[in-house]
Amino acid sequence: IRYNVLRWTSSPNPPFGGYGPSFVNPRTGQILGADIMLEYVYFTNRVKYEQLFDVKGASGLLANKYSCQAGAYLHQANLFGITAMNTLDGFDQLEQRRMIYEGLVKLTLHEIGHTLGLTHNFYASQLHNLKVIHERNTTEVIGLTASVMDYVGANVKPGHHGQFYSTIPGAYDKWVIQFGYTPSLHDLINEEERVKKLLSRSTQPKLGYGNDADDMRSPGKGIDPRVMIYDMTNDPMGYAQERMEMVKTLYKNLRQKYEREDQSYHALADAFYILNREYSTAAGVISRYIGGIYMDRSMVGQEGREVPFRPVPEDQQRWAMTLLNKYIFSPDAFSVSEDLYIYLQWERRGFSGTK
Numbered sequence: 001i002r003y004n005v006l007r008w009t010s011s012p013n014p015p016f017g018g019y020g021p022s023f024v025n026p027r028t029g030q031i032l033g034a035d036i037m038l039e040y041v042y043f044t045n046r047v048k049y050e051q052l053f054d055v056k057g058a059s060g061l062l063a064n065k066y067s068c069q070a071g072a073y074l075h076q077a078n079l080f081g082i083t084a085m086n087t088l089d090g091f092d093q094l095e096q097r098r099m100i101y102e103g104l105v106k107l108t109l110h111e112i113g114h115t116l117g118l119t120h121n122f123y124a125s126q127l128h129n130l131k132v133i134h135e136r137n138t139t140e141v142i143g144l145t146a147s148v149m150d151y152v153g154a155n156v157k158p159g160h161h162g163q164f165y166s167t168i169p170g171a172y173d174k175w176v177i178q179f180g181y182t183p184s185l186h187d188l189i190n191e192e193e194r195v196k197k198l199l200s201r202s203t204q205p206k207l208g209y210g211n212d213a214d215d216m217r218s219p220g221k222g223i224d225p226r227v228m229i230y231d232m233t234n235d236p237m238g239y240a241q242e243r244m245e246m247v248k249t250l251y252k253n254l255r256q257k258y259e260r261e262d263q264s265y266h267a268l269a270d271a272f273y274i275l276n277r278e279y280s281t282a283a284g285v286i287s288r289y290i291g292g293i294y295m296d297r298s299m300v301g302q303e304g305r306e307v308p309f310r311p312v313p314e315d316q317q318r319w320a321m322t323l324l325n326k327y328i329f330s331p332d333a334f335s336v337s338e339d340l341y342i343y344l345q346w347e348r349r350g351f352s353g354t355k
């Protein structure tokens with residue numbers, strides 16, 4: 001095998017955003033060839049309509065629960081990032097290109113991770129606090145997340161110019177690769193000692209882990225709110241609240257930014273629903289803390305372990321309810337200015353009808 005390639009595909013109905021097919025020597029498991037496929041549409045601002053209305057946990061995601069949805073989530077994240085940057089002041093075209101570039105690197109790293117045997121790690125977004133997450137001097141060195149195997153949103157914040165996506169493997173990735181790929185020592189006792197030492201590090205916060213078996217992406221699934229897709233920082237509720245505030249601000253300028261003379265209102269409607277989806281995703285992250293239970297799967301006697309099950313502290317659960325009351329259940333939670341709703345009109349395409 002002389003070449004391992006990144007391949008662009010552009011399919012009418014793309015089944016994936018990116019994936020990493022590989023084949024191995026059946027006798028040794030050695031990877032003989034591996035490529036990364038990247039689907040064009042996931043890096044455009046073209047909207048896949050079925051996704052805008054995809055209720056989290058609806059059939060699509062459950063049916064695919066053992067496959068990689070990183071491309072689809074990256075697409076959602078890119079759409080939000082582009083819409084936000086189009087609407088906010090202070091972000092130019094170059095910044096949008098940087099986001100697409102970082103997204104490509106992130107997705108490629110993620111797919112290579114699968115090829116090398118890594119599963120998802122949805123805990124990895126707990127790495128930084130709300131401030132450091134926007135400081136590129138730190139994140140470019142150690143990543144936005146402790147693993148590229150998480151599904152994350154675009155890290156956009158008004159007035160901040162940090163990284164949108166991780167562009168290097170994180171501490172967790174390196175640790176797992178070390179476990180899987182360091183050649184064994186010849187002496188059995190030394191080898192046992194080496195592996196034991198490596199594994200004993202699992203209680204370090206930056207090596208925290210939770211995959212598809214434990215994640216809370218859909219209601220009724222999982223119990224630990226930290227093992228969640230599309231959340232960010234060690235204060236996911238705070239990050240989600242910032243996101244919802246940003247969306248509320250963006251609504252105000254949406255008509256001004258998206259209405260074009262002699263054009264339909266299609267782009268405006270798209271932009272609104274992209275933002276609305278992001279708002280609902282943020283609410284989902286917050287909701288998981290109510291009744292949530294922190295899990296620890298460390299072994300008996302391991303240094304730094306917690307008890308296996310620990311309820312989320314009561315004040316945090318109450319805070320989650322307070323946020324949901326304000327942003328979802330209060331009478332003015334969706335009080336977008338009236339003259340926005342009446343313009344949310346898509347073009348008729350084929351027999352799609354009035355919506």
Ligand SMILES: [Zn+2]
Nearest residue numbers: 068069070110
């Ligand atoms: Zn994946």
